Amino acid sequence: MLTHFRYTLRRMRGQILGWGVGVALLGMLIIPFYGVFAEDQAQLMAMLESYPPEFLAFFGDVTDTSAMTTPRGFLQYYFFSMVPVLAGIFALAAGSGLLAKDEEHGRLDLIMAHPVSRTALFVGRVLALAAGSMAVVFVGWLGCAIVLQGSSMDIGAGELAMAFVPVLAQIWIYAAMALLLSMLMPAQRFALMVTGVLLAASYILSSLGKLNPNLSAVADLMPYAYYQGAAALSGLDWGSLLGLLAVGNLCVLLAWWRFAHRDIRVVGEGSWRLWFPSRR
Amino acid sequence: MAEQLALSVRGMTKSYGKVRALRGLDLDVRRGEIYGFLGPNGAGKTTTIRCLLDTIRPDGGSAHVLGLDPRRDAVAVHARTGYLPGELHLDDNMSGEGQLRYFNALRGGRASWAYVRQLAEQFDLDLKRPIKNLSRGNKQKVGVIQAVMHHPELLILDEPTSGLDPLMQQVALRLIREARAGGATVFFSSHIMSEVEAVADRVGIIRDGVLVEVAAPDSLGARALHRATVRFHEPVSLEGLLSVAGVRLVSQDDDTHVTLEIVGDMSPFVRALAAYPVRDLQTARPSLEDVFLAAYGHTQI
The missing domain is CATH 3.40.50.300 (P-loop containing nucleotide triphosphate hydrolases)
Incomplete structure (x- = not known):
């Protein structure tokens, strides 16, 4: 299991670094601007109030634009509202490709002919996915924490870390869903496509659901609806976190069951029939 | 066991x-x-x-x-x-x-x-x-x-x-x-x-x-399949060749150009061919698919 863990993590290192640095860079670009905005709050407020509510909805709570001028509100509107989408792309690629990529390239057939159980292989790789997700969040947090030291925001690195915990939960649930779909669908690209649509729909519907009550019922089914963002700076919403973790873990469990019971594909194989369990 | x-x-x-x-x-x-x-x-x-x-x-x-x-x-x-x-x-x-x-x-x-x-x-x-x-x-x-x-x-x-x-x-x-x-x-x-x-x-x-x-494996050699393409100097009758056990006519472009299939040992075929005015002879081992067709025909198993 340790060999699978190390091998998978080693292969993911480029992705981890790329997306982690991407999140960090976003924070490093946004955080220094708070000082500028804080100096001219009146102008900032006028600008925010000129925005249509449909636009503001994508940045969080639209009922109180004055909150945007606080450090917490600023981080939420300009940084944490977008991070799940950015890091979510890593989650989709890493989750859908965790096993299906090797399988479709014909490598899994040979790996599985070695003395390793399917469960050990699966668990080793899922642990690497979890570690990789944490690493992306850690690199993102580290970049932001460094810049935060020189900013006028009165937020400590420890507090900031709290706000990254809901980001990790979002990454986990998208990665887990992508993994499950990659086990059910005949090709990794289908899993990537479906979860990609879900990620975008989740962001859009959850944002617009704040304006349109008719959408809120659908939006409540989306992972983004349970995302805390910068609100986590003043305390984590454990209910949402554990709920997302439970759904993510359920997806992983179903993916394991499917992987343990189905044929390993080789290059060129795969059909929609793979959904049906064996009659044996 | x-x-x-x-x-x-x-x-x-x-x-x-x-x-x-x-x-x-x-x-x-x-x-x-x-x-x-x-x-x-x-x-x-x-x-x-x-x-x-x-x-x-x-x-x-x-x-x-x-x-x-x-x-x-x-x-x-x-x-x-x-x-x-x-x-x-x-x-x-x-x-x-x-x-x-x-x-x-x-x-x-x-x-x-x-x-x-x-x-x-x-x-x-x-x-x-x-x-x-x-x-x-x-x-x-x-x-x-x-x-x-x-x-x-x-x-x-x-x-x-x-x-x-x-x-x-x-x-x-x-x-x-x-x-x-x-x-x-x-x-x-x-x-x-x-x-x-x-x-x-x-x-x-x-x-x-x-x-x-x-x-x-030795028995495979006995039923090895060869394909011979023969070009003659003049039109000939193929009776002498086709009477050799294991020899079958595959195609005949004209009386001077034929393709034959030989199952097993080539020696009897080569001996029979020596009596003909051969201008050119090419032999090849056909694909396994062809061997299978020769050995088992087209019948569904």
Whole structure:
């Protein structure tokens, strides 16, 4: 299991670094601007109030634009509202490709002919996915924490870390869903496509659901609806976190069951029939 | 009897949708022998191997590998087996050495690295080069090395010489013989009759998912199929040639140009041909598919 863990993590290192640095860079670009905005709050407020509510909805709570001028509100509107989408792309690629990529390239057939159980292989790789997700969040947090030291925001690195915990939960649930779909669908690209649509729909519907009550019922089914963002700076919403973790873990469990019971594909194989369990 | 068998398959079936890849396969491979698994493309060779290794699950029937059920004891079976897939795909981002060290780690580090280096030298393979820069033949060498480096009790090789040049094919076949000499059982599939004849103790012939015959390699030579294209100086009557046992007319462009098929020993045909005014003679060994058609016809099994 340790060999699978190390091998998978080693292969993911480029992705981890790329997306982690991407999140960090976003924070490093946004955080220094708070000082500028804080100096001219009146102008900032006028600008925010000129925005249509449909636009503001994508940045969080639209009922109180004055909150945007606080450090917490600023981080939420300009940084944490977008991070799940950015890091979510890593989650989709890493989750859908965790096993299906090797399988479709014909490598899994040979790996599985070695003395390793399917469960050990699966668990080793899922642990690497979890570690990789944490690493992306850690690199993102580290970049932001460094810049935060020189900013006028009165937020400590420890507090900031709290706000990254809901980001990790979002990454986990998208990665887990992508993994499950990659086990059910005949090709990794289908899993990537479906979860990609879900990620975008989740962001859009959850944002617009704040304006349109008719959408809120659908939006409540989306992972983004349970995302805390910068609100986590003043305390984590454990209910949402554990709920997302439970759904993510359920997806992983179903993916394991499917992987343990189905044929390993080789290059060129795969059909929609793979959904049906064996009659044996 | 069962403990003398390295592989035992009974009534194995496997379908991919409407395609029936295996249709009740029965197969026995004795411990310590080299068993050539011969069949044309699409006959079910790779499906059989993948069922034996539990990478795919048969729809019916049973299999035992080294006395173990591969479905229940897959890890134990794999620990004692070396496998080379028919279509080898390695991690392009690794070097040959990195790939082999990874496979060795999956086996708990059982292989001796000195032996790996010795094998690489035999194959004239640079292990430091990235997989992505290796030719197909060199990748195949990495595949062969990973299959034998831990001295397995059972070697399952799917088209082991595929992609290798003739010299390296001989090295691979020598490794197969060495493995057998060291007590291993070798089960290898091929669609190249001469290769199977060269190393196998017994040959199983599979067609349309059913084992149609188990034979000694020598007997394959007796029914070897040749195709001869003959051009004569002048129009001739073919009666003398066609009366030779095993000779069949395939096509005749005119009275001076014919194509014939000869099953078995060529000598009687060559002797009969000596009486003709031959201008040109070309012979070729046809594909295994053609051999199968000659041996078993078009009948559904």
